[in-house]
Amino acid sequence: MSRKIFVIWNPFAGGKALKICKKLSETLNDLQIKYQVFDTNESKSATTTVEEFLDTSFTDLIIIGGDGTINESVNGLKYDIPIAILPAGTGDDFIKNVTIGQTLDEQIDTALKGEIHRIDLGQCNDRKFVNGVGIGFDGQIVEDMASKRVPLLTGHAAYYYHVLRILGGYRERTFEYQIDGKPLQKDLILLTIGNGTTFGGGFNLMPEARIDDGLLEICEIGKVSGLRRFLNINKLSGGSHGSLKEINFYKAKSVKVEANDMLYAHIDGERIGQPPFEIKVLPEAMQIRMTN
Numbered sequence: 001m002s003r004k005i006f007v008i009w010n011p012f013a014g015g016k017a018l019k020i021c022k023k024l025s026e027t028l029n030d031l032q033i034k035y036q037v038f039d040t041n042e043s044k045s046a047t048t049t050v051e052e053f054l055d056t057s058f059t060d061l062i063i064i065g066g067d068g069t070i071n072e073s074v075n076g077l078k079y080d081i082p083i084a085i086l087p088a089g090t091g092d093d094f095i096k097n098v099t100i101g102q103t104l105d106e107q108i109d110t111a112l113k114g115e116i117h118r119i120d121l122g123q124c125n126d127r128k129f130v131n132g133v134g135i136g137f138d139g140q141i142v143e144d145m146a147s148k149r150v151p152l153l154t155g156h157a158a159y160y161y162h163v164l165r166i167l168g169g170y171r172e173r174t175f176e177y178q179i180d181g182k183p184l185q186k187d188l189i190l191l192t193i194g195n196g197t198t199f200g201g202g203f204n205l206m207p208e209a210r211i212d213d214g215l216l217e218i219c220e221i222g223k224v225s226g227l228r229r230f231l232n233i234n235k236l237s238g239g240s241h242g243s244l245k246e247i248n249f250y251k252a253k254s255v256k257v258e259a260n261d262m263l264y265a266h267i268d269g270e271r272i273g274q275p276p277f278e279i280k281v282l283p284e285a286m287q288i289r290m291t292n
Helices: 014-028 046-053 067-076 103-115 137-147 156-168 226-238
Strands: 004-009 032-041 060-065 083-087 113-123 128-129 132-136 174-177 181-186 190-194 216-221 247-252 254-258 265-268 270-272 276-291
Touching: 004 014, 004 067, 014 032, 014 103, 032 046, 046 060, 046 067, 060 067, 067 128, 083 103, 103 276, 113 132, 113 190, 132 174, 132 181, 132 276, 137 156, 137 190, 137 254, 137 265, 137 270, 156 226, 181 216, 190 254, 190 270, 216 254, 216 276
Parallel strands: 004 032, 004 060, 060 083, 083 276
Antiparallel strands: 113 128, 113 276, 132 190, 132 265, 174 181, 174 254, 190 216, 216 247, 254 276, 265 270
16 A cells, blocks of 8 residues: 555644645655645644544654644544654653654654554543643643733743742642542642653653553642742752652552542643543554654
8 A cells, every 4th residue: 555644734833833844745745655734723623634534545644733733633533543743832742752853854754764663642531642631730830821821922931931920829739539449638739640751841740651651650749838849840850859758659550530620630731621530541552653
């Protein structure tokens, strides 16, 4: 069967995404590989586009965009198909878990010729995720970014603005949850369930997470005073926060979080509202191309 590639890109990712899309198209034309390009827009998400137009005539899917575009595309899939990613987002957290090359030429080469690996996905209620679900503090940040936009601030700048704005005053909430069926009740700042390692455009929150181990990584952060939060925020970036006594890590196949209207959450950096959530790992659920 000759190759035919489904390319989806996010125009809202800006000039970087457009440049990548043009370069990829030139390469595919030079190699005489069949392809079709689809874009996301305000009226049609990547989920809807992939769901409607990606059929069995396509042999590959290439996603140009950030974590949100990857998440939407994966949730539109009806077929098991090799996926390649050309990062064009502001945070690009998921791509930190895979090797695709540093330059655009290397990344396009990987997208077309890379070795296919099986990796895990997660599922929260009826939605799949590639990177993770954040509940509590990091969910509140994403909620605030969506509902309290700051003029002239976008991407990393907007995220860090909201982190610093609420970091000192955000109070821990009572979580009722289960890890692999074990019931727990704790006062936490956040509970993050990850497939990948990195969140918020560079916070290495889950340094021991692996996308191919058949398990989810769970990070709990308990009560930390306002001053200690500011003094230790750099540890979250470097992945050394496990040394703090208020932080616990677990590995599990499933997590259930009970309803709580004091908690907000995100999935792969996009707001998903409030629990209840039933979260589980989907082992080896996705094919992805990486460097050989």
